[in-house]
Structure formats: structure tokens, C-alpha cells
Amino acid sequence: MTISKFKKVKCLTCNKEFDITLKTKPFCSKRCSNVDLNNWLGERYAIQANEIDYDKDI
Ligand SMILES: [Zn+2]
Numbered sequence: 001m002t003i004s005k006f007k008k009v010k011c012l013t014c015n016k017e018f019d020i021t022l023k024t025k026p027f028c029s030k031r032c033s034n035v036d037l038n039n040w041l042g043e044r045y046a047i048q049a050n051e052i053d054y055d056k057d058i
Contacts, residue, residue, distance in 0.1 A: 006019045006021060007021075009025065011027050011028035011032050012027060012032070012036060013027055013032035013035050014032055016028045
């Protein structure tokens with residue numbers, strides 16, 4: 001009676017299946033979570049990098 005106690009979901013980063021009870025959900029690992037985050041931030045940064053000048057006179 002212990003079958004299908006755990007559900008499997010696919011990692012958004014690497015498509016590997018992992019247990020849904022993992023705390024890193026929806027990613028299989030902290031690393032994949034970071035990869036996705038970096039991709040997301042990286043894209044935003046790339047878009048804004050040309051327009052923002054962080055070295056203005058403070
Ligand atoms: Zn993954």
C-alpha cells in the first residue's frame with residue numbers, strides 16, 4: 001500500500017524526473033534552481049546593461 005506515495009515531476013532546467021517532495025521543487029536540485037535563476041537574471045541584465053550606467057557620480 002505504499003505504491004505511488006511519491007509523485008514525480010520534471011525539472012524545469014534539465015528535464016530530469018525527481019520526487020515532488022523535494023524542497024528544490026520545481027527543480028531537481030539547488031544547482032538547477034540556480035541555473036534557471038541565473039539564466040533569468042542574465043537575460044534581464046543583458047537587456048538593461050546597455051542602458052544603465054552604474055558608475056554615475058554618487
Ligand atoms: Zn535539474
